[in-house]
Amino acid sequence: MSYDAHFRVWRGDSEKGELVDYPVEVNEGEVVLDIIHRLQQTEAGDLAVRWNCKAGKCGSCSMEINGKPRLACMTRMSTFTETETITVTPLRTFPVIRDLVTDVSFNYTKAREVPSFAPPPDLEPGEYRMQQVDVERSQEFRKCIECYLCQNTCHVVRDHEENKENFAGPRYLMRIAELDMHPLDVADRKQEAQEEHGLGYCNITKCCTEVCPEHIKITDNALIPLKERVVDRKYDPLVWLGSKIFKRSGA
Amino acid sequence: MSSTTEASAGRAQIAARTLRTDRWWLPPLANFVGLALWVVYATVRAFMQDWYFVPQYNYLTPFYSPCVSNGCVEQAAHFGRFLPDVWWLPYASLTLPFLLLFRLTCYYYRKAYYRAFWLSPPACAVAEPHKKYTGETRFPLLGQNLHRYFFYIAAIISLINTYDAIEAFIKEDGSFGLGLGNIILVINVVMLWAYTVSCHSCRSIIGGRLNHFSKHPLRYKLWVQVSRLNGKHMQLAWTTLATLAITDFYIMAVSAGWFADLRIVG
Numbered sequence: 001m002s003y004d005a006h007f008r009v010w011r012g013d014s015e016k017g018e019l020v021d022y023p024v025e026v027n028e029g030e031v032v033l034d035i036i037h038r039l040q041q042t043e044a045g046d047l048a049v050r051w052n053c054k055a056g057k058c059g060s061c062s063m064e065i066n067g068k069p070r071l072a073c074m075t076r077m078s079t080f081t082e083t084e085t086i087t088v089t090p091l092r093t094f095p096v097i098r099d100l101v102t103d104v105s106f107n108y109t110k111a112r113e114v115p116s117f118a119p120p121p122d123l124e125p126g127e128y129r130m131q132q133v134d135v136e137r138s139q140e141f142r143k144c145i146e147c148y149l150c151q152n153t154c155h156v157v158r159d160h161e162e163n164k165e166n167f168a169g170p171r172y173l174m175r176i177a178e179l180d181m182h183p184l185d186v187a188d189r190k191q192e193a194q195e196e197h198g199l200g201y202c203n204i205t206k207c208c209t210e211v212c213p214e215h216i217k218i219t220d221n222a223l224i225p226l227k228e229r230v231v232d233r234k235y236d237p238l239v240w241l242g243s244k245i246f247k248r249s250g251a
Numbered sequence: 252m253s254s255t256t257e258a259s260a261g262r263a264q265i266a267a268r269t270l271r272t273d274r275w276w277l278p279p280l281a282n283f284v285g286l287a288l289w290v291v292y293a294t295v296r297a298f299m300q301d302w303y304f305v306p307q308y309n310y311l312t313p314f315y316s317p318c319v320s321n322g323c324v325e326q327a328a329h330f331g332r333f334l335p336d337v338w339w340l341p342y343a344s345l346t347l348p349f350l351l352l353f354r355l356t357c358y359y360y361r362k363a364y365y366r367a368f369w370l371s372p373p374a375c376a377v378a379e380p381h382k383k384y385t386g387e388t389r390f391p392l393l394g395q396n397l398h399r400y401f402f403y404i405a406a407i408i409s410l411i412n413t414y415d416a417i418e419a420f421i422k423e424d425g426s427f428g429l430g431l432g433n434i435i436l437v438i439n440v441v442m443l444w445a446y447t448v449s450c451h452s453c454r455s456i457i458g459g460r461l462n463h464f465s466k467h468p469l470r471y472k473l474w475v476q477v478s479r480l481n482g483k484h485m486q487l488a489w490t491t492l493a494t495l496a497i498t499d500f501y502i503m504a505v506s507a508g509w510f511a512d513l514r515i516v517g
Contacts (some may be wrong), residue, residue: 010265035271057344064270066270067376068375069375069376087270090263092262092263093262093364094262095260095261095262096261096263102263103261129463131463133465133471134463153375153376155371155378155379155384156386159372159378159379159384160383160384160420179464182462183463185462200384201384201387201391202386202387203362203386203387203392204358204361205361205362205371206362207370210375220339220481223376224451225451225459226398228454228455228459230396231398231399231452231455232455234502235396235397235399238403
């Protein structure tokens with residue numbers, strides 16, 4: 001069963017661009033990325049698109065489909081009606097290079113700003129011992145495929161370019177949470193999360209969680225726990241008193 | 252206009268605020284209407300200073316608990332009467348502000364009202380209308396970090412609500428009684444506890460702040476249970492708004508004589 005769909009694809013570069021209409025054939029079982037590839041093969045040979053695994057694991061084909069940040073390879077055409085116009089644009093938070101390809105180097109910069117894993121100085125590599133129960137919580141965060149859909153949809157930077165300097169974005173605040181929860185990490189990351197990486201900008205509206213193709217509960221399991229850890233450190237007198245009396249700051 | 256639509260810094264130049272084609276406006280609208288209606292109802296009831304207690308069955312609405320104003324009926328004042336009886340001071344002024352602040356700083360309600368009332372953002376990938384955004388980095392929103400304090404107080408208030416629900420099984424003459432009002436009060440208290448315990452702050456205090464669960468097996472088990480409840484925090488937030496309103500309305504109706512309490516025992 002095939003039909004002709006109506007696609008509107010954004011074509012342009014950092015200077016200018018527009019939505020261009022394309023009628024294009026769609027076959028049963030196809031995903032949006034298949035259609036983009038068909039456009040490349042037929043009507044738009046110079047259409048730029050970034051892609052790789054076609055299996056939702058490399059995070060390359062992030063784009064906005066009918067306004068929603070999604071992976072093109074994981075968006076089935078069967079989720080649209082045959083008469084529906086399907087609009088495809090590049091991610092709107094990052095500078096566009098051409099057509100559907102954006103420059104995501106903002107994320108690499110933010111990744112480098114997060115201090116790496118800091119084991120106790122007296123432990124040599126190979127001597128690390130951890131209980132499964134202590135590490136499984138942060139293993140959820142390791143499912144991240146670096147698609148940057150969360151970074152793209154977060155309104156803190158999506159709607160306010162000026163916040164990019166001070167806000168690491170959900171992906172890298174999640175990284176900080178992951179390290180802060182690590183049983184062998186000894187770095188003090190709470191103060192830094194708040195003051196250097198802009199945790200306070202997050203108003204927990206959960207869009208990062210909504211768009212995550214790996215279904216990581218970024219807000220509930222990383223950002224809010226990290227906010228609570230900051231509260232432990234900065235705002236809660238009972239926790240402070242408890243840590244003084246029982247001397248258990250590193251529980 | 253925001254950066255998204257201005258297409259600043261080399262972004263794709265797309266004028267539309269959003270290209271979403273689904274009904275993205277429906278959830279924030281529903282939240283706006285639901286929360287606004289509840290706030291109006293609760294405000295009217297808190298200042299009504301009437302129909303809050305059914306003396307023969309000891310039913311006290313949670314909106315007036317603990318009843319500490321000089322205007323309170325003596326039987327309803329389990330913790331004494333010491334606040335002045337003036338129209339602008341609700342009878343439960345000792346607790347209502349903290350309950351309001353507990354919900355106002357709740358991580359779920361924050362999401363709901365930031366989206367529905369402040370449009371920040373109204374929905375995912377829909378540009379917000381504000382020119383600047385500083386989030387929870389400055390006063391007054393920096394105060395959202397006080398949620399922890401309000402959680403502690405809300406837990407104490409839940410104890411008081413539990414006391415009220417138990418007390419309501421003892422009728423005016425000292426004998427045991429059971430009516431529909433008791434069932435409503437108990438359901439309300441159970442839901443209030445579920446909402447309070449499922450709070451993100453509670454989840455953190457119980458065990459989330461630990462890095463070595465293996466050294467704290469009991470706290471780890473509790474954390475697992477609280478985390479399960481925490482997954483339902485949104486549902487519990489709305490359910491408790493409903494149970495609070497239903498409980499209050501039922502007691503108001505019985506107290507005002509609009510209908511009689513359905514009695515099962517006594």
